[in-house]
Amino acid sequence: MAVDETCPVCRTAEVVCGKWTLLLVRDLAEGCSRFCELERSLAGISPRTLSLRLRALEEEGIVERHTFPEVPPRVEYALTAKGKALLPIIQDMRFYGERWLAADCAESVKSTLAAAVL
Amino acid sequence: MAVDETCPVCRTAEVVCGKWTLLLVRDLAEGCSRFCELERSLAGISPRTLSLRLRALEEEGIVERHTFPEVPPRVEYALTAKGKALLPIIQDMRFYGERWLAADCAESVKSTLAAAVL
DNA sequence: AAGGCTTACTTCAGTTGGTAAAGTAAAGAA
DNA sequence: TTCTTTACTTTACCAACTGAAGTAAGCCTT
Numbered sequence: 001m002a003v004d005e006t007c008p009v010c011r012t013a014e015v016v017c018g019k020w021t022l023l024l025v026r027d028l029a030e031g032c033s034r035f036c037e038l039e040r041s042l043a044g045i046s047p048r049t050l051s052l053r054l055r056a057l058e059e060e061g062i063v064e065r066h067t068f069p070e071v072p073p074r075v076e077y078a079l080t081a082k083g084k085a086l087l088p089i090i091q092d093m094r095f096y097g098e099r100w101l102a103a104d105c106a107e108s109v110k111s112t113l114a115a116a117v118l
Numbered sequence: 119m120a121v122d123e124t125c126p127v128c129r130t131a132e133v134v135c136g137k138w139t140l141l142l143v144r145d146l147a148e149g150c151s152r153f154c155e156l157e158r159s160l161a162g163i164s165p166r167t168l169s170l171r172l173r174a175l176e177e178e179g180i181v182e183r184h185t186f187p188e189v190p191p192r193v194e195y196a197l198t199a200k201g202k203a204l205l206p207i208i209q210d211m212r213f214y215g216e217r218w219l220a221a222d223c224a225e226s227v228k229s230t231l232a233a234a235v236l
Numbered sequence: 237a238a239g240g241c242t243t244a245c246t247t248c249a250g251t252t253g254g255t256a257a258a259g260t261a262a263a264g265a266a
Numbered sequence: 267t268t269c270t271t272t273a274c275t276t277t278a279c280c281a282a283c284t285g286a287a288g289t290a291a292g293c294c295t296t
Contacts, residue, residue, distance in 0.1 A: 003162060008215025009144055009208055015219065016211070017135055019254070026127055035273050044121060046255050051274060071263045072272040082218050089214065090127055092207045093134070097126025100200050101133065137283070153244055164284050169245060189292045190243040 015060060016086065020045055020053055025083060026090050028063065033076045062086070133178060134204065138163055138171055143201060144208050146181065151194040180204070 062083035
């Protein structure tokens with residue numbers, strides 16, 4: 001990616017800015033732990049991307065992977081402490097989305113005005 | 119992108135998860151306002167990407183653009199209130215980067231252990 | 237008068253990252 | 267014997283990003 005490694009914001013951006021990464025962390029935090037649960041929860045993700053993302057996050061020490069030698073195979077994923085430490089970012093994103101990116105877009109102007117008043 | 123529009127985290131992710139977007143917002147917050155300043159600050163960004171990103175952020179109401187009809191041309195960019203509202207996310211990312219992604223990678227294990235102790 | 241200077245871009249060809257659809261393995265159930 | 271389930275991988279394709287170069291516009295030097 002060739003971004004400045006001395007900047008902590010850049011380092012975090014490299015970890016976090018892949019598509020789906022933060023949504024995946026959120027779902028893991030909310031209790032989804034299996035591949036197909038995550039696949040269903042992240043409607044639209046391709047299994048290839050989910051697989052790549054999980055592997056990358058595992059390498060970075062953000063998720064832990066536990067395999068159970070059963071049939072059909074069972075694999076569970078969980079956040080490490082390093083992964084859970086990302087949750088404040090997600091909480092800020094939730095707040096921002098609620099406050100500034102209203103689901104019905106006509107409201108966004110109103111809320112901008114409301115913000116100016118507050 | 120086909121992500122769930124009813125989820126505020128997803129809505130924010132769509133705005134924010136382009137490469138460079140958050141770094142650009144950070145630099146705008148820190149006072150960079152002109153195209154070439156941003157280009158220098160975001161070492162490695164292509165002018166095409168910077169241009170596309172600025173336009174997209176302008177459309178989303180995150181950045182304001184002011185052109186001055188001078189020669190050589192001058193264009194200044196600034197964050198709107200909606201743009202400044204992204205700064206807590208960036209602050210969290212800075213904290214995460216400092217705490218969990220140490221510049222000298224050998225330290226990351228140590229800091230994980232330190233975290234477990236705290 | 238010719239050419240260089242600066243800023244703020246655009247254009248083009250090429251690489252990287254993500255998607256869609258299908259395939260694989262393994263063993264118990266019908 | 268074929269069907270099911272889970273957790274993927276494979277292949278081919280498309281969209282986003284990169285790097286290098288080019289453009290416009292007018293003041294400044296030679």
